[in-house]
Amino acid sequence: MRLYEFEGKALFREFGIPIPEGRLAGNHQEVHEIARALNQPVVLKSQVLTGGRGKAGGIKFADNADEALKTAEELFKIKIKGYPVERLLIEAKFEIQHEYYIGVTIDRANYKLVIIASGEGGVDIEETAEKYPDKIFRKSLSVKQELYSFDALNIAKKIGIPSEHLKTAAAIIVDLFKMFKAYDAKLVEINPLVLTADNRLIAADSRISLDDDALFRHPELKAIGIEKRHEEGEMTPREQQAHEWGIPYLDLDGNIGMFPGGAGFGIMGNDFIHYYGGQPANFMDSGGGPSPERIAKMLVLLDENPNVNAIFGARFGGISRCDDFAKGVVMFLKEHGLSKPIVMRMTGNMWREGVKIFENAKKENPKLFEKVEFHGIETPIEEISKRAVELAAGRGAR
Amino acid sequence: MRLYEFEGKALFREFGIPIPEGRLAGNHQEVHEIARALNQPVVLKSQVLTGGRGKAGGIKFADNADEALKTAEELFKIKIKGYPVERLLIEAKFEIQHEYYIGVTIDRANYKLVIIASGEGGVDIEETAEKYPDKIFRKSLSVKQELYSFDALNIAKKIGIPSEHLKTAAAIIVDLFKMFKAYDAKLVEINPLVLTADNRLIAADSRISLDDDALFRHPELKAIGIEKRHEEGEMTPREQQAHEWGIPYLDLDGNIGMFPGGAGFGIMGNDFIHYYGGQPANFMDSGGGPSPERIAKMLVLLDENPNVNAIFGARFGGISRCDDFAKGVVMFLKEHGLSKPIVMRMTGNMWREGVKIFENAKKENPKLFEKVEFHGIETPIEEISKRAVELAAGRGAR
């Protein structure tokens, strides 16, 4: 999960990494007060969980508090890649002498932590990496290793930090690496690390991504407002609803509601729909061993989505049990009701029990199953995919 | 440096190691209040930095607050191995089902951390270790290694902790080891770790010794009152004075003031005095490269000690410089004055400059040097030792 710039900078401060003087503002009056207190030219930085904020006009400068107030009023009105600007980080402006890049991430192919540094920091760092790989310095370490000052000093030297700043830069690199480990990070970046005209080294921006799954180890983060969230950006209302229910869900552009079991077939099922000429309306993952309630909620999300013409269902019971799945479907049919046609296939663990549940419910109330086409292991999943495309295209029930 | 029991227990609490309910009292009224609040039988534990406190009557029980008050009044009057009881730890009493021992220390011969555990905890653990080495379980780890729960569980099993308490005991062992590393300890002991009659595991006592030289890494300890101190017990007034001046110094029983350079010869010089029939009045170490002021203070300590009949001085300039040494001696002679005879030898780094300083000072005021017998590299140190013994025995100046 990605942190806001101001959150990342709060962690930088905790680890002794120098950041610009500044404060967070939630409205333009606060901006005015902060700028007045700083009493010098300031930068106003929109706090949104997406990249390209500078190019989108989300970062502005102001020479004094009144100008800052005016600029803030404008910024609070804009959207960046669709995300409204709700908070601004107001910081003292500084003159740039040079921009460096320092990042730490995980090299998954080699199971190492890797420190990446460059003397050419800033937004074009990826381009630099591609065109001039020599300008990027890397050092890999095992997760058990410590980064020593002399290693960090070496990195600082290699990216051309001037002699008098080597020790400061090395301390920043060591602290960044410590922070990466201490908070179970997936990514920490200082980009740019600025050498100011008045010869200070400052982390001008922060980019941090933490491992959701390790958040339990860091209850102290909750105290400063850092809680589990999406990797980037904000959510559509339906994504928001799914998030609250704990269901991994993404809206897509098509008209077939995807109701698969497991993330793996969740992804590949979407390809199948494409192969047969359809367009999925969403991506969804049931998670391991979903309860009947969860299954029912997944169907609610799809049934209430006006873009959805038909629903594609697939369940191969592994850790998930077909009886729980069937119970959830029946619960949905009874309590919510189905307004779109659905075609689905169910097999795997406890499939016999699942089938019995369907049969009993159907016997009780056949109307519930009017729009349901139900298959077992005898029908290949390709046939189900093809049928879902037909249903969505309005080629109706057979 | 050794911690008080209550300080050690505060660190236990921080690391999640269960301790008895209780509080520290500085006078008998506080004892009364605490015992009243606990509202159950209590134990009153004298807080002194020395062992054998139980056998010396420093631990008492009381059934209620009034009895605790009376007992406290008595305890505040006693001395334990010469140390007055100034604070009492008042804790809820518990019934003992079994006592275990768990300790972590450094195995210097093998450069390892070692966890020691026994199913026979309590004050006789050393005897147990000697007579029944099988009852002591040890596990060595490198300073870089982590102690895992399963290792700790294994230790807990080996010392006979009952099944239902294994996980709790393992957690205590893991936490104790973490604490050992986190605070740069030389020793941490829970003795006894008590399994109470009502089936709780509790650290009934704490014994902790931290590395003075690593205190700079733990400024947080200062906040709870843990500062640099002697390993054990309190100091004589002269030791206290020396401590304030930062001079390692110990009072001994003899009459020869020992003024050697370096801890190594500080110890061996004492043997030499013994070989020639004398008795040193102290042990002292100048520390590396002492300033003239420090040299002068060392002499003040000896000259003002009424037990001292004569002073034995030796300086082999290494990191210490003979010129600084000579300056310090002259400073002392001028500003304080020498009341006892001194015999000393000086050689090593900058000895020529040192000799010149003595000669100039003597030329200026020969009276200052009346009681000083001064030698260079030409006289073996054995002769100086012998002479110091003569002087202390009143066999006067030659």
Added chain:
Amino acid sequence: MAILVDKNSRVMVQGLTGGAGKFHASRMLEYGTNIVGGTSPGKGGLTVHDKPVFDTVEECVKQTGADVSVIFLPAVAVKEAAIEAIRAGIKFLVVIPEHIPIHDMLHIREEAVRGGTTVIGGNTAGIISPGQANLGIMPDIAFTPGRVGTVSRSGSITYYVADTLTRTGYGESTCVGLGGDPVLGSTFDEILLKFEEDPETKAVVMTGEIGGVYEERACGVISKMKTPVLAMVGGIFAPPGKRMGHAGAIVEGKMGTAKEKLEMLAGAGAHPCKTFKDIPETLKKLGV
């Protein structure tokens, strides 16, 4: 024959007394898996499904001769459980739980390499050598003994592939779930090498997925293998995954899109498949 597990494997379950452990152990036993015991710290001495429970893996190994272990424990306990198994000499370890912290997986991997243990997972459905042993949470309905190996990052895909192989008469030698997490105990290349060494495995179906770097790592091995490899990659039509900052882009370069992965695998000599029904068609062409 099979890889990693067979009917002679002596299998233990870490977390045998827990809900999931107990449930799936009974399923595994029903399938005929040779489960010899399990662990649950503090519960040593109990039995579950008539199998002995120990406090530590070390004891379980000593008493039962276990050489394979399956972990059914909460994610927070997996790091230590896995290291315990590795240090106790377990040679093959199946890590079922999901949501294991990534840094923990890096620790586990390091210990595994040092200890010579093969780890699969976390977040895997497990492994099955049909007719011999079923370790994890896979439903046995889809599987039948046979001559094609499968390796996948996804449990559901494994079922569909096996379902297809079973339906078309090929059957499976062993089906391996690498697991769905971003950092895994084993990689495609490592498992492919084991299939290459198994004389009974006549072809391998490898199913990858958008994101990550494990498919790319496999290319070097595939190009040297004699056993034919069929490759599917899920997410061809998925929107491109977000990169983790500049650092992610720099470290992983152009890796990660499903289309590129499939092309690289094909370039290395794998036979690409679009949907499951392409698998038997390809196998037929290859004469397997």
Added chain:
Amino acid sequence: MAILVDKNSRVMVQGLTGGAGKFHASRMLEYGTNIVGGTSPGKGGLTVHDKPVFDTVEECVKQTGADVSVIFLPAVAVKEAAIEAIRAGIKFLVVIPEHIPIHDMLHIREEAVRGGTTVIGGNTAGIISPGQANLGIMPDIAFTPGRVGTVSRSGSITYYVADTLTRTGYGESTCVGLGGDPVLGSTFDEILLKFEEDPETKAVVMTGEIGGVYEERACGVISKMKTPVLAMVGGIFAPPGKRMGHAGAIVEGKMGTAKEKLEMLAGAGAHPCKTFKDIPETLKKLGV
């Protein structure tokens, strides 16, 4: 000949621009020690006593061929400085500062063993191979080239022993200060073995001290040495040292009193001496 350092050693100083580093470097140079450079992070490019200063040991080693280093830095910086030297390939390292945290020394020792570096100190006066090289803070006045090696935990004792050997015409091959700290980079036995291998060293004077466990460790080696060992132990009349809790007593057993140490050393074949003047008398008897 000599052990550990001689006139061909290429010596660097870590902390060359600091007060102590600069002062003692000049003394060492005056003695004829082959100092080739030094380090001071952030001050690379300067020179001190005409010797180049580098930011890192790695650079210094590359540029000057340094193979021996002496550390003159505050105690808090020693851990990293020592590990830096070891990783940069320094084969012999002298750690002068005192008050180094014990846990830091354990780290250093581990790295040293792994890197094959001999470390002496912390809290050592250093090492001198008279007439060839003087590393540390020892005054040269006491030393003269000769045929007896010395090893001690104390600087001042080293001076007195050398003073005695010089005065009586034996002279010294190499004098090693192990250091006064509770945990040291090297132990008596390790240094004694080096003397045993040196054909020019005809006897070794080892001076120990009350407390610690290093004298006891030496016994095994002494009993196998051909070169005679003379032993002194300081603190025969000192009050017994305090044990560190029960754990200290359990781990170190009966070790530690000076009298017991001297008896153990004598038992292992060392020749005990009481005061310095016993040294030449013993050497004479041994025909050295």
